[in-house]
Amino acid sequence: xxxxRVRKQFLGSAETAPFTLDxxxxxxxxxxVLFGPSGAxxxxxxxxxxxxxxxxxxxxxxxxxxxxxxAAGLSLSPQRRRCGYVIQNSALFPHMTLRxxxxxxxxxxxxxxxxxxxxxxxxxxxxxxxAGSRPAALSGGxxxxxxxxxxxxxxxxxxxxxxxxxxxxxALREEFxxxxxxxxxxxxxxxxxxxxxxxxxxxxGDEMFVFKGGRVVQSGPPSAILDHPATEEVAGLLGRFxxxxxxxxxxxPAAKSSRLRCGPGFEIAGPYFPGHLLGSRLRLGVRAEMLxxxxxxxxxxxLKLLRQSRRTQTVRxxxxxxxxxxxxxxxxxxxxxxxxxxxxxxPSALRQLKS
Amino acid sequence: MAIDWFPLWLxxxxxxxxTIVALLxxxxxxxxxxxxxxRGKDILDAVVTLPMVLPPTVLGYYLLIVLGRQSALGRLxxxxxxQSLVFTWQAAVLAALLHSAPLLIKFSTAAxxxxxxxxxxxxxxxxxxxxxxxxxxxxxxxxxxxxxxxxLAFARALGDFGITMMVAGNIPGRTQTIxxxxxxxxxxGRGDVARVLVLVISAVALVSLTLANRLGRVSVGKAxx
Numbered sequence: 001x002x003x004x005r006v007r008k009q010f011l012g013s014a015e016t017a018p019f020t021l022d023x024x025x026x027x028x029x030x031x032x033v034l035f036g037p038s039g040a041x042x043x044x045x046x047x048x049x050x051x052x053x054x055x056x057x058x059x060x061x062x063x064x065x066x067x068x069x070x071a072a073g074l075s076l077s078p079q080r081r082r083c084g085y086v087i088q089n090s091a092l093f094p095h096m097t098l099r100x101x102x103x104x105x106x107x108x109x110x111x112x113x114x115x116x117x118x119x120x121x122x123x124x125x126x127x128x129x130x131a132g133s134r135p136a137a138l139s140g141g142x143x144x145x146x147x148x149x150x151x152x153x154x155x156x157x158x159x160x161x162x163x164x165x166x167x168x169x170x171a172l173r174e175e176f177x178x179x180x181x182x183x184x185x186x187x188x189x190x191x192x193x194x195x196x197x198x199x200x201x202x203x204x205g206d207e208m209f210v211f212k213g214g215r216v217v218q219s220g221p222p223s224a225i226l227d228h229p230a231t232e233e234v235a236g237l238l239g240r241f242x243x244x245x246x247x248x249x250x251x252x253p254a255a256k257s258s259r260l261r262c263g264p265g266f267e268i269a270g271p272y273f274p275g276h277l278l279g280s281r282l283r284l285g286v287r288a289e290m291l292x293x294x295x296x297x298x299x300x301x302x303l304k305l306l307r308q309s310r311r312t313q314t315v316r317x318x319x320x321x322x323x324x325x326x327x328x329x330x331x332x333x334x335x336x337x338x339x340x341x342x343x344x345x346x347p348s349a350l351r352q353l354k355s
Numbered sequence: 356m357a358i359d360w361f362p363l364w365l366x367x368x369x370x371x372x373x374t375i376v377a378l379l380x381x382x383x384x385x386x387x388x389x390x391x392x393x394r395g396k397d398i399l400d401a402v403v404t405l406p407m408v409l410p411p412t413v414l415g416y417y418l419l420i421v422l423g424r425q426s427a428l429g430r431l432x433x434x435x436x437x438q439s440l441v442f443t444w445q446a447a448v449l450a451a452l453l454h455s456a457p458l459l460i461k462f463s464t465a466a467x468x469x470x471x472x473x474x475x476x477x478x479x480x481x482x483x484x485x486x487x488x489x490x491x492x493x494x495x496x497x498x499x500x501x502x503x504x505x506x507l508a509f510a511r512a513l514g515d516f517g518i519t520m521m522v523a524g525n526i527p528g529r530t531q532t533i534x535x536x537x538x539x540x541x542x543x544g545r546g547d548v549a550r551v552l553v554l555v556i557s558a559v560a561l562v563s564l565t566l567a568n569r570l571g572r573v574s575v576g577k578a579x580x
Contacts, residue, residue, distance in 0.1 A: 050476075050480055051479075052476055052479075077479075078476075078479040078480055079479055079480075079482050079483065079484065081480075082482070083480055084480065085476060085477060085480035087473045087476065087477060088473075089473070091471075091473040091474055091476070091477040092477075093474055093477075093478075093492055093496075094496070095495045095496055104478070104481060104483070104491065105481040105482070107482075107483070107487075108482065147477075150477075150481065151480070151481070153481075154480070154481040154482050156480075160480075
């Protein structure tokens with residue numbers, strides 16, 4: 001359990017505006033996501049928990065251990081907090097090999113035990129073959145796996161992940177998410193992940209804290225926040241999302257594809273969902289701007305247009321089944337008489353949401 | 356032409372000793388300036404920089420005041436070692452130190468500051484003590500730049516003239532360093548001796564600068580990860 005109440009005030013300077021961080025992050029979830037735009041106070045919250053920033057007021061409790069209590073004048077050093085901190089760009093020490101990096105986190109152990117644990121960790125994270133390489137010679141994915149392995153070797157109370165996937169391309173991200181999932185299952189330790197990527201937040205989070213301007217504006221399960229943004233501010237941060245239930249009616253692991261029967265009454269092609277069987281029910285999300293809308297022809301689902309509203313240079317289209325899409329105003333204007341449209345759901349844009 | 360090589364060996368010894376002391380001071384002050392927040396940090400920085408802008412005669416004068424026979428420190432030195440510090444080769448070491456240490460301290464601080472903070476954060480979160488963070492993480496990452504600065508400081512210590520003249524004097528065979536010997540040779544009309552010594556000292560300085568440049572480049576390459 002993580003319970004962090006943090007208040008910290010920054011007076012403005014010539015280059016920066018005054019800023020107040022005033023948040024309460026309390027979670028029992030396996031992986032809680034701190035989501036929000038840059039400068040919202042997410043990383044500062046993580047730094048406060050790890051002991052790199054000292055709040056003016058507040059209390060930070062992890063499980064039964066008090067890490068910080070302003071009222072009691074208690075503030076454990078970062079070394080004694082035992083927070084596994086995985087920072088963007090991995091922060092593996094560039095002058096050490098990967099094995100030396102891992103051994104650095106296990107200095108407290110005697111030589112034999114250290115060697116055993118480092119070896120085990122390298123194997124678990126599929127890094128044995130590159131153990132003798134320096135970080136500069138590793139791929140982005142290997143570096144991030146190494147950083148997590150190193151953090152775990154220090155036997156942390158929790159894992160703090162500050163935008164760990166930034167700089168990784170799509171394929172490496174997916175690989176990294178799978179690693180996080182493994183860690184979650186194997187180590188059963190609370191994790192806090194900072195991201196400004198909504199897809200990442202939805203894919204990974206058991207719980208989500210939406211940050212804006214130094215405050216938590218909403219918290220709860222990601223899909224609940226997505227379905228019911230508490231305020232327009234939150235809705236604005238989340239973008240426009242279509243959320244619906246779907247059932248896997250066919251799947252082809254070799255082609256990494258599936259066929260989905262969706263709640264609103266249509267069938268679409270989907271990606272392969274590892275760990276799910278034929279007949280599994282999923283909760284899916286897709287952003288409105290990711291849908292491709294055409295007046296006729298091509299692959300896609302034919303949907304009846306119910307409503308339309310104009311935005312700046314775009315038109316928002318509401319179809320039967322509650323599906324919302326957006327298209328450029330110019331493309332719409334020529335075909336505005338159309339009652340039915342072909343809506344394509346790109347498989348890569350479909351997100352499986354935690355229900 | 357008979358050349359006395361004593362000034363060259365004395366200069367090398369003086370420069371080596373002063374560089375070792377300057378390196379230790381540079382590491383300690385660099386660590387202090389990059390890891391601690393304390394009152395008077397800016398003042399200390401200004402005091403360390405001061406010798407770079409003051410004329411050598413002023414620095415020499417200060418040293419004479421602080422270490423001369425009339426001063427408490429000077430008397431203490433005399434009581435311990437049985438002789439005055441002024442006009443000894445040890446005074447030449449102090450002169451070279453004052454001439455070269457500010458450069459080394461400034462560069463070492465800059466090198467330690469240039470190590471991205473995320474490495475220190477990662478190390479601390481892994482349980483490493485402040486001592487371990489410095490020796491195992493920060494220093495190795497800044498080491499090439501500090502070595503480059505050390506080489507520069509050595510070259511600079513080798514070339515001190517003004518402060519050395521004021522506190523160590525020009526005693527052949529005892530305190531006469533190479534730069535003082537060159538001055539002495541020119542003054543005494545021994546142009547051939549001056550020429551050889553000038554060429555030797557220029558070659559040593561050139562080698563030092565080339566080495567410093569190479570070390571500096573290696574560290575930049577390393578930091579790009």
